[in-house]
Amino acid sequence: MKTLLSAFLAAGLMAMPLGIASAQENQGSGASVEANSDAATEDAGEIAAEEGHSESPHYPLKKPEELSWSFAGPFGHWDIAQLQRGLKVYKEVCSACHGMRLVAFRNLEDLGYNEAQVKAFAAEYTIQDGPNADGEMFDRPGIASDYFPSPFPNPEAAAAANNGAAPPDFSLLAKARAVERGFPTFLFDLFSQYQEAGPDYIHALLTGYDQEPPAEIADLIQDGTYYNPYFISGPALAMPTPIADDQVEYPDGAPQTVDQYSRDVSAFMMWAAEPHLAERKATGFVVMIFLVVFAGLLFVVKRRVWAGTPH
């Protein structure tokens, strides 16, 4: 009984100095965010085809490539410079069509910006507020506690402007898409801790345009949609090729290619969807160590308690 109690005590004490893990590495440069006009490209390569029919192939036609992400694995953390580039891509390109209503400007402090930079960033946006004392709605510059505004007043307007398909909000998109892994890959994922299906998918989608559809697929593509073999729910989607090489200027010298843009914006979208990811993994490490040590101690005590009792 005495051994038991002291073992419990020892285990409890061990946990205390470990404390709470620091949230994430601060490796970002404080480069300020520049304001640029929206530059959404319209893709010319439109593939016209007749209404689809007959048995439907399995989508996506191609599985996304697995990339290596800084935030993958048990010690995953954000690459702050990458998130800053991703934010720039989002702001200058994607935000013309996609909102991000659950992310507030104040959250950008996680990306290494200080309070003044966040304030300046927010002020570049115009936010509708009100009603004021006269009962009127009015426009004012954004403040840190505002959320990213949506480019369209409502989903219907968004759909009307985009060939009937509303561009989805970015807040959770990186967690809301996962291409089926299949057997036995999904079992291996338990050990490799694969949770990056979302960013892998987005990267594959953005780099998957401008390919020639095979003949049997070409028939299925509807007017006003663009062939993309990585699209999860059909042969083609209503988003035209969104970004081209050299479209966004990177102040830190990272390559200005579609591939790099796609990686950066996907990482940024993962952050937007799971802002506490790095903190979660760091906490997990401490918890795991504690539990493993605790289990070890309990096991030793258990051996002693049962020592004289064959069972």
Add this chain to the structure above:
Amino acid sequence: MQWLDARLPLPRLMYDSFVAYPVPRNLNYAYTFGGILALFLGVQILTGIVLAMHYAANSAIAFDSVEKIMRDVNWGWMLRYMHANGASFFFIAVYVHIFRGLYYGSYKAPREILWILGVIIFLLMMATAFMGYVLPWGQMSFWGATVITGFFTAFPLIGDSIQQLLLGGFAVDNATLNRFFSLHYLLPFMIAGVVILHVWALHVAGQTNPTGVEVKSSKDTVPFTPHATIKDGFAMVVFLILFAYMIFYLPNYLGHADNYIEANPLKTPSHIVPEWYFLPFYAMLRAITFNIGPIDSKLGGVLVMFGSIIVLFFVPWLDTSRIRSTAFRPMYKIFFWILVADCIFLGWLGSKPAEGIYPALALAGTIYYFGHFLIVLPVLGLVETPRRLPGSITEAVLAKNGGGGAPVGAAAAPDTKG
């Protein structure tokens, strides 16, 4: 203490139940899952109550309120991931616990009531988890609720009224969300009540043990504390390690990506799949693709699905064998493991679309499932020649190891000693 004990013998009840209570000395790690289940009921209730402080049961803001918990509430992400994954681990534990019961004949006289109470807990857990999954108001929440409540319309005459009562209207919407939240808060406490009865019944009949031979003398048992306490405690922490691994490293592994899209009544997801722990039942539901006389395929599926759980209530009377533990039933042992494989097979089928060969395979799996309970259990008990039983628990233990150290078995393997 004595003052209280003389007036309300609560301390004595606790002492008798969790300290002095005699447990068979040969229990293995499969017997630790009862304690693990109690722990997880506690985890679900505690995390659930804190989540409920921040959650808003209104279809316009439910989805966003869960996201606020994930983003802005201190440690909210951890609470929510604990609660969501906690439900899965609760089911892992309950499945091990149920199969442990089937393996060691825990349902046989004098433990029928104990077993039936367990099946009731299982049913309540399923209802609770189903309604909980609707609360975050994602696409799977919404469409899962639509599909599952739709089953009730299969019943003739009363079906539509039952469905409308459940939904609070003609389709899943705000009224449904509100009543599901209310019930999701209530049912865990009903579970806790039934758990108390379950433990009470357990302490009247006593635990079974891997030999199936009843306790004959005090030499066969050890006091609950410290022996069972420390062993249960160790198993709980090992189980918590697996739990923490999922929460911190793979929190969305068991979930469905579509549930991060807000519910949209106008857009049906391409595949509607329930949570993994319902998959075997979902497969049985969809296995019936044909009409049987007056029973159409839909009603047939629903009856089969409910029947698959109802049949568990009758297991104590379906099993005709005098031998309690499967360890001494060489033939039944084989059938037991086939049943386990069949359930996993059905689970896999439940995740597949109902097309091609899958419904046929699901039908075969379903027939085998019922065949196990309705044919194998009664018949095998009559024809099988069991192995010789040991005279007592102590005799079995001493025959196995003449004292000394304990080999450690994998926590989930029912036939390894620990």
